[in-house]
Amino acid sequence: MTGSRYDILFEPVTIGPVTAPNRFYAVPHATGHGWTQPAGAIALRGMKAEGGWGTVAVQITEIAPDSDMANHPMERIWDDSDGLRHAAQVEAIKCHGSLAAIEIAHGGMRARNFTTGVPVKGPASLPVLRPEIPLQARAMDGADIRAFRAAHRAAAQRAREAGYDILYVYAAHDLSILSHFLSVRTNQRSDAYGGSLDNRLRLLREVLEDTLDVAAGDRAVALRFSVAEPSKPGGLRHDGEGRDVVEALAELPDLWDVNLSGWPEDSATARFAEEGFQLPFTDFVKSVTSRPVVGVGRFTSPDLMVDLVRKRRLDFIGAARPSIADPFLPSKIRNGRIEDIRECIGCNVCVSMDSYGVPIRCTQNPTISEEWRQDWHPEAPPVSVGRRSHLVIGAGPAGLECAVTLMRAGHKVTVADSATEAGGRTTREARLPGLASWARVRDFRLQQLLRSSDADLFLQSPMSSEDVLAFGADTVTLATGAKWRRDGVGSTRFDAVDFGETAVLTPDDVMDGRHQDGIPSKYVVYDDDHFYMASVVAEAIHASGHEVVYVTPLPEIATWTGTTLDQPRIIERLTALGIPLVPNVTLGANCRFTRTLDGERVTFGAFALALVGARSPRDSLHAELAGPDRPKELYRAGDCLAPGIIQTAVLSGHSTARRILDSGKRPGIPRREQVDVKRSGDPAVRRLPTAS
Ligand code: ADP
Ligand code: SF4
Numbered sequence: 001m002t003g004s005r006y007d008i009l010f011e012p013v014t015i016g017p018v019t020a021p022n023r024f025y026a027v028p029h030a031t032g033h034g035w036t037q038p039a040g041a042i043a044l045r046g047m048k049a050e051g052g053w054g055t056v057a058v059q060i061t062e063i064a065p066d067s068d069m070a071n072h073p074m075e076r077i078w079d080d081s082d083g084l085r086h087a088a089q090v091e092a093i094k095c096h097g098s099l100a101a102i103e104i105a106h107g108g109m110r111a112r113n114f115t116t117g118v119p120v121k122g123p124a125s126l127p128v129l130r131p132e133i134p135l136q137a138r139a140m141d142g143a144d145i146r147a148f149r150a151a152h153r154a155a156a157q158r159a160r161e162a163g164y165d166i167l168y169v170y171a172a173h174d175l176s177i178l179s180h181f182l183s184v185r186t187n188q189r190s191d192a193y194g195g196s197l198d199n200r201l202r203l204l205r206e207v208l209e210d211t212l213d214v215a216a217g218d219r220a221v222a223l224r225f226s227v228a229e230p231s232k233p234g235g236l237r238h239d240g241e242g243r244d245v246v247e248a249l250a251e252l253p254d255l256w257d258v259n260l261s262g263w264p265e266d267s268a269t270a271r272f273a274e275e276g277f278q279l280p281f282t283d284f285v286k287s288v289t290s291r292p293v294v295g296v297g298r299f300t301s302p303d304l305m306v307d308l309v310r311k312r313r314l315d316f317i318g319a320a321r322p323s324i325a326d327p328f329l330p331s332k333i334r335n336g337r338i339e340d341i342r343e344c345i346g347c348n349v350c351v352s353m354d355s356y357g358v359p360i361r362c363t364q365n366p367t368i369s370e371e372w373r374q375d376w377h378p379e380a381p382p383v384s385v386g387r388r389s390h391l392v393i394g395a396g397p398a399g400l401e402c403a404v405t406l407m408r409a410g411h412k413v414t415v416a417d418s419a420t421e422a423g424g425r426t427t428r429e430a431r432l433p434g435l436a437s438w439a440r441v442r443d444f445r446l447q448q449l450l451r452s453s454d455a456d457l458f459l460q461s462p463m464s465s466e467d468v469l470a471f472g473a474d475t476v477t478l479a480t481g482a483k484w485r486r487d488g489v490g491s492t493r494f495d496a497v498d499f500g501e502t503a504v505l506t507p508d509d510v511m512d513g514r515h516q517d518g519i520p521s522k523y524v525v526y527d528d529d530h531f532y533m534a535s536v537v538a539e540a541i542h543a544s545g546h547e548v549v550y551v552t553p554l555p556e557i558a559t560w561t562g563t564t565l566d567q568p569r570i571i572e573r574l575t576a577l578g579i580p581l582v583p584n585v586t587l588g589a590n591c592r593f594t595r596t597l598d599g600e601r602v603t604f605g606a607f608a609l610a611l612v613g614a615r616s617p618r619d620s621l622h623a624e625l626a627g628p629d630r631p632k633e634l635y636r637a638g639d640c641l642a643p644g645i646i647q648t649a650v651l652s653g654h655s656t657a658r659r660i661l662d663s664g665k666r667p668g669i670p671r672r673e674q675v676d677v678k679r680s681g682d683p684a685v686r687r688l689p690t691a692s
Contacts, residue, residue, distance in 0.1 A: 004336060005303075005306060006302050006305075006306060006333050006334070008023075008306055008309050008310065009022060009023045009024065009302070009305055009306060009309065009317065009330075009333060010022045010023070010330075010334060011023065012054075013292055013315055013316065014292070015055075015099075015166065015220040015222075015254050015255045015292055016215075016219075016220035016221065016254025016255070017215075017217055017218050017219065017220060017254070018099055018165045018166065018218075018219065018220045019099075020054040020055045020098075020099050020316070021054040021097055021098065021099075022052070022054035022330065023054065023305075023309060023315065023316050023317055024052060024053045024054050024055070024316070024317055024319070024329070024330040025053065025054065025055045025057075025294045025316040025317060025318045025319070026045075026048045026053040026055065026056045026057060026318075026319060026320070026323040027057055027224075027257060027259075027294065027296055027318045027319065027320050028057040028058060028059045028060065028101070028103035028168065028224070028320075029059055029320035029321075029323075029324070030059055030060075030072070030073075030074075030351070030354040030360070031044055031045075031059060031073075031354070031359065031360055031369075032073055032353050032354040032356075032357065032358050032359040032360040032369070033073055033359050033369070034059075034072070034073025034074050034075060034076075035073070035074065035075050035076040035082070035085070036073060036673065037073070037359065037673045038085045038088070038089070038673070039372045039671075039673055040359055040369060040371070040372045040373060040673065041058075041075070041089070042085075042088055042089050042092045042372070043092070043371035043372035044368065044369060044371055044372075045058065045089065045092060045093055046092035046093060046095075046096070046371070047327045047371050047377070047378065048093075048098075048323050048327045049092070049093045049094075049095070049096035049097075049098040050096050050327070050328075051323075051326070051327035051328035051329065051330060051331050051378075051379075052328065052329070052330030052331035052334060053098060053319075053323060053327070053329075053330055054097075054098055054099065054330070055098060055099040055100075055101055055166065055316070056093045056098050056099070056100060056101070057100075057101035057102065057103060057166070057168070058075055058086075058089060058100070058101065058102045058103060058164075059074065059075055059103060060074045060075065060103050060105040060107070060170065060175065061074065061075035061076060061077045061102055061103055061104055061105060061155070061159075062074050062075070062076045062077070062078065062105065062106070062107070062111075063077060063078070063104055063105065063106050063151045063152055063154075063155035064078055064106070064151040064155070065078060065113070065116040065118060066106075066111065066113060066116065066118050066119075066120075066121055067105065067106040067107050067108075067111045067177075068107075068111055068112065068113045068114065068115050068116045069107045069110065069111050069112065070112070070114055070115045071114070071357045072354070072357060073354070073357050073358075074105075075102075077102075077104065077155045077158050077159060077162075078155075079158075080158060082158070083158055083161060083162050086102070086158070086159065086162035086163075086164070087162045087163060089162070090162050090163035090164055091163070094163070094165075099165040099166060100163065100164050100165055100166070101164060101165065101166035101167075101168060101222060102159045102162075102164045102166070102167060102168060103168040103170050103224065104152065104155050104156055104159060104167060104168055104169070104170065104211075105168075105170040105175070105176055106148060106151070106152065106176065106177040106178075107175055107176065107177065108120075108121065108122050108123075108137070108176060108177025108178075108179070108180040108181075109121075109122035109126065109128050109129045109137045109177070109180050109186060110128065110129050110130070110174065110175045110176075111128075112128065112130070112133060112135065119137070119138040120135055120136070120137040120138065121137055121138050121140050121144060121148070121177070122137030122138070122139065122140065122177065122180050122186060123139065123140060123177075123180050123181045123186055123187040123188070123189055123193065123194065124137070124139050124186060124187060124188040124189060125137065125138060125139040126186060126188070129174060129180075129186075139189075142191075145193065145203065148177065149203075149206060149207060149210055152207050152210060152211070153210045153211070153213075153214055156210070156211045156214040156215070157214050160214055160215065160216075160219055164219065165219060165220060166219065166220045166221070166222050166254075166255065167211050167214065167215055167219055167220070167221050167222070168221075168222045168223075168224055168257070169204070169207055169208050169211050169221065169222070169223050169224070169253070170224050171204050171223065171224065171225050171226070172224045172225055172226040172257075172259060172261055172266075173226055173259075173261045173262050173263050173266060174226075174229070174232075174261050174262045175262075175263070177203075178203060178204045178207060179226070179261070181193060181200055181202075181203045181204065182200050182201060182204060182236075182245070183200075183235070183236070184200070184234065185232075185234055185235070187200050197241060197244055197245075197248075198248075201245060201248060201249075204245075204249070205248075205249065205252070208221065208223060208249065208252050208253060209252075212252070212253075220254040220255060221253050221254050221255075222253055222254065222255040222256075222257050223249065223252070223253035223255070223256055223257065224257040224258075224259070225245065225246070225256065225257070225258055225259075226242075226258070226259050226260055226261030226262075226266070227242035227243070227245075227246065227258050227259075227260070227281055227282055227284075227285065228242050228260055228261070228265075228281045228282075229260070229261045229262065229265070230260060230265055230281070231262075231264070231265055231568070232261075232262070235261070236261070238281040238282070238284060239284075243284060243288070246258075246284075246285055246288045246289065247288055250288050250289040250290075250291070251289060251290065251291060253291060254291060254292075255291055255292050255293075255294065256285055256289055256291055256292070256293045256294070257293075257294045257295075257318065258282045258285050258293060258294070258295050259278060259282065259295065259296055259318075260278055260281055260282075263351075263565060264565040264566070264568065264569075266278075266296070267320070267321065267348060267351055267565055268346075268565075268566075268569075269346050269347065269348050269564060269565065269566045269569075270298070270345060270346025270347070270434075270436075270437040271346070271434035271435065271532070271536075271566060271569075272434070272566060272569045272573075273298075273346070275297060275298050275299060275300060275301060275304065276297045276298075276299065276304060276308075277297050277298070278295060278296060278297040279295065279297055279308075279313060282295045283295070283313040283314070286312055286313060286314065286315070292315035292316060293314055293315050293316070294314065294315065294316035294317075294318040295313075295314045295316075295318050296318040296319060296320060298319075298321055298322060298344055298346055299317050299318075299319055299322055300322045300325075300326075300329070300341060300343040300344055302333045302338055305317045305333075321344040321346070321348075321350060322343070322344045324344070324350050324360065324362050324365060324368055325342050325343060325344035325345070325362055325363075325364040325365050326341055326342040326343070326344075326364070326365065326378070327365070327368075327378055328378060328379050329341055329342075339447055340448070341444075342364045342365055342378075342444050343364065343437075343440045343444065344364060345363055345364060345437040345438055345440045345441060346437050347363050347437075347438075347564065347646070347647070348564035348565055348566065349361055349362065349363050349564065349645065349647045350362050350368075351563065351564055351565055352560070352563035352564045355562075355563040356563065361647050361651065362647065363441060363645075363646050363647040363650060364440070364441060364444070364650070365378055366401065366650050366651045366653075366654035366655075367654070370670075372671065373670040373671050373672075374667075374670045374671070376658075381405070381408035381409040381410070382405065382409050382657070382658050382661045382662075383409075383661075384409045384410070384411070384661035384662070387410055387411055387412065388411055388412070388474035388475065389411070389412045389413075389414070389473045389474050389475075390403070390406050390411055390412065390413045390414070390473055390474065390475045390476075390477065390660065391413075391414050391416070391468065391471050391473035391475070391476045391477070392406075392413060392414070392415045392416075392476075392477045392479060393415075393416050393417070393463045393468070393476070393477070393478050393479065393480055393621065394415075394417055394424060394478065394479035394480045394481055394638070394640070395415050395416075395417035395419070395422040395423065395424060395446075395457065395459070395479075396417075396423065396424020396425050396426065396479060396481050396638060396639070396649065397423075397424060397425065397426055397441050397442070397445075397638065397646050397649040397650045397653065398424075398479040398481075398637040398638020398639065398640075398649040398650065398652050398653035398656075399415060399417070399424070399477070399479030399637070399638065399653060400415070400422065400423075400424075400441075400442065400445035400446065400449070400653065401445060401649075401650045401653030401654050401657070402477050402479060402637050402653035402654070402656050402657045402660075403415045403445075403449055403455060403653075403657075404445045404448045404449060405653070405654055405657030405658065405661075406657045406660065406661065407448070407449060407452050407454050407455045408448075409657075409661050410454070411454065411661075412454050412455075413449070413454065413455045413456070414455075414456045414457075414458070414471070414473065415449065415455070415456070415457045415458070416457075416458045416461040416463050416467075417457075417458070417459055417460075417461065418460065418461060418462035418463070419459060419460070420459055420460055421459065422442060422446050422457060422459060423439065423441075423442030423446070424442075424479075424481050425481060425639070425646065425649075426438045426439060426441045426442045426646060427439060427442055428508075428511040429511065429536075429646075430442075431511065432510075432511065432536040432537070432539075432540055433536050433539040433540055433543065434536060434539070435532075435536060438646065441646060441650065463621065464621075464624075465621060465624035465625050468621070468625060468631065469625075469629060469631065473631070474632075474633065475631070475632075475633040475634075475635065475660050475664075476625070476631040476633065476634050476635070477634075477635040477636070477637055477656055477657075477660070478619075478621055478622050478625075478634070478635070478636045478637070478640055479636070479637045479638045479640060479649075479653060480618040480619070480621055480622075480640040481617075481618050481638065481639045481640055482615040482616055482617045482618055482639035482640060482643040483506075483508055483615060483616055483618060484506035484507045484508045484611075484612070484613070484614075484615050485506065485611075485613055485614050485615060485616050486504050486505075486506045486611055488587065488611065488613060489613055489614045490528025490529060490611075490612075490613025490614050491528050491529060491530055491613070491614065492528055492553045492554070492586070493528065493553075493586075493587075493613075497587070497588060497589050498589050498590065499589075499590065499591050499609060500589075500590045500591060502591045502607070502608065502609050503608040503609065504608070504609045504610075504611055505523075505608065505609070505610045505611070506610075506611055506612075507533050507537050507610075507612055510537050510540055510541065510610065515540065515541045515544055515546065515610070516544045520544070520545040520546045520547070521546060521547070521606070521607070521608060522546065522547040522548070522549070522604065522605065522606065522607040522608070523538075523541045523546050523547070523548050523549070523607060523608050523609070523610050524548075524549050524551055524593075524604050524607045524608075524609055524610070525537055525538040525541065525548060525549070525550050525551070525610040525612065526551050526552070526587050526609060526610070526611050526612065526613075527550065527551070527552040527557075527558065527612050528552070528553060528587075528611075528612065528613040528614075529612045529613060529614075530552070530554060530558060530559040530560050531558065531560045531561060531645065532558065532561055532564075532566075532570070533612050534550065534552070534558065534610075534612040535550070535557075535558050535561075535570045535573075535574060537610050537612055538550050538574060538579055538610075539573070539574070539577065541610060542577050542579060548577075548579045549579065549580050549582060549604055549607070550574060550579050550580065550581050550582065551582045551585050551587070551593065551604075552582070552583050552584075552585070553584070553585065553586040553587070553596060554583060554584070555583050555584055556583060557570065557571050557574075557581050557583060558570050558571075582602070584596045584597055585602050587609075591609060614643070615639065615643040616643075617639065617640045617641065617642070617643060618639075618640050619636070619640050619641075622634075622636055622640070633660070633664055635656050635659070635660060635664075636656075637649075637652045637653045637655075637656040638652045638653055655667070
């Protein structure tokens with residue numbers, strides 16, 4: 001569609017010797033696949049190219065065995081044997097007309113070399129940059145620096161041969177040896193590579209020049225640089241040394257890819273950062289260099305994108321998470337299908353999966369990481385023969401996703417929900433402090449359904465087993481959700497507890513506003529769930545004027561938010577509100593609290609309890625329908641089957657719809673990336689010498 005106000009986003013842009021077909025730039029990001037799962041990674045990136053991202057970049061690619069970052073699943077380009085994989089990657093990206101970029105990297109003091117067993121290297125002899133890992137880096141001498149430069153150059157050469165259009169030099173996120181040489185915190189050298197900014201910048205400049213040399217005027221060289229480290233004491237500032245670096249190297253790279261460091265700053269969750277949150281730090285770069293600039297900030301609004309380009313704040317709209325949530329975001333804008341964009345909700349479930357070293361999942365996009373494994377496509381509906389009628393009970397994330405998937409496959413769907421609003425938990429949770437973006441999960445699916453003549457939605461329609469049977473649909477899917485328990489069962493305690501006279505509220509009560517009843521008093525929020533819920537419940541109760549104490553049996557506050565990167569901000573926020581944080585304390589019968597370390601009793605005076613523990617599936621309807629008159633095809637999806645996070649509910653709804661469309665067949669084992677080792681006669685299978 002031309003002649004639209006978004007045309008500017010589809011202008012080609014020159015990056016040194018290459019030209020990007022448009023301004024949509026899928027920046028390097030963790031996929032959780034890495035070099036051990038290349039087919040999945042290639043399909044994931046190929047999908048973005050198909051969806052219209054004019055440039056698609058490959059994540060951190062280790063250059064040599066001493067840059068081994070396992071257990072994090074990174075890419076590798078250690079020697080020529082890695083080349084084939086990269087050539088296939090390039091092909092998958094370029095066959096759609098996109099540019100292929102590769103982030104060549106050495107993790108320096110963030111490498112661990114667990115699998116390679118060689119010492120970690122860095123500018124100084126200091127502990128590695130993960131305080132919980134008891135290793136130190138070896139200070140690099142002149143020979144080490146020369147070896148590193150040679151390895152980087154060789155990796156760039158291999159990337160060039162694989163066909164990449166853009167070769168990255170990576171100095172960002174505190175995850176690169178070049179950042180470690182740049183930073184006064186880690187560079188304690190007194191030679192030509194330490195001391196003054198010029199000296200600390202020397203290695204970065206040399207590596208840039210080496211890479212430009214390899215690029216030889218027909219590949220572009222990008223510099224990925226974190227201009228500011230807002231949360232690090234003594235870290236780079238965008239109006240200090242961060243800017244000095246950009247000024248010093250301004251015209252050297254063909255492209256500046258700029259962001260914030262570390263990763264928690266760069267991938268801030270929606271709870272703590274709005275769309276465009278990086279711009280105040282990064283938008284000065286355009287005024288310093290004539291080279292094109294790509295920046296990120298969870299951009300999903302086409303109007304903001306246009307504004308950024310028109311006001312010359314960025315040349316490229318960079319995206320990691322928005323390109324995960326919707327690989328087809330550019331093509332939807334191009335085709336005027338703005339309302340079809342699956343907007344990232346900024347929950348960082350994708351990040352948490354990478355933290356566990358497994359392929360990423362996404363709350364909004366259930367097909368991510370399934371492109372190769374199960375041939376799932378985010379836009380093409382599953383193929384099904386015939387047209388049937390389906391009843392879905394529950395319009396939460398599982399029910400809506402199930403219904404939309406059935407509807408897009410050309411089937412007739414009716415959704416019934418007892419609530420006055422659709423969205424289930426997403427609607428209810430979106431009213432809690434900081435979680436407004438959760439509503440996007442509902443909104444995207446709801447407007448797809450409401451637009452279709454094949455879908456009906458009935459609210460305020462509690463369904464009984466008689467109603468279900470009378471409806472007479474070909475298939476029935478129960479997506480009736482779960483409710484929070486008030487009996488003390490949680491992640492660390494599986495038996496119910498008697499709380500005596502103490503008033504107990506659950507998150508459901510708080511979402512219903514019951515904490516606002518009565519005069520302000522003290523609440524103990526007990527977190528035996530360990531994700532975000534207890535912290536937002538604490539905020540909500542505090543906002544209604546109550547005194548709040550946060551207590552958890554685990555040693556950490558909101559433990560799982562460590563994997564979504566917002567744990568430090570949660571701690572900061574609760575502390576700023578004056579909410580005491582009490583870890584290592586267990587709740588028992590009669591509301592007695594015990595310190596787990598020494599068994600001592602802990603008291604909080606008079607209080608009401610806000611209990612955030614486990615949830616009970618709402619499965620009574622399923623039990624009623626399990627009799628002989630049961631519908632011929634009865635399914636369950638989401639929290640009513642196994643309570644989890646919103647992402648698991650969406651995935652469950654999606655998988656259930658695919659199963660329904662496949663006539664109820666249980667899915668087989670998906671494809672796996674396996675090394676083919678023969679039992680004998682394969683030189684790869686070596687026997688140990690037998691002792692004589
Ligand atoms: P999930 O996360 O699995 O999608 P939710 O709790 O978000 O689950 O949504 C479940 C929805 O199901 C809620 O909106 C609830 O009102 C609805 N629901 C539960 N039981 C019934 C029922 N018997 N009839 C109609 N709607 C129901
Ligand atoms: Fe966005 Fe959440 Fe999906 Fe990550 S998992 S891309 S943060 S919606």
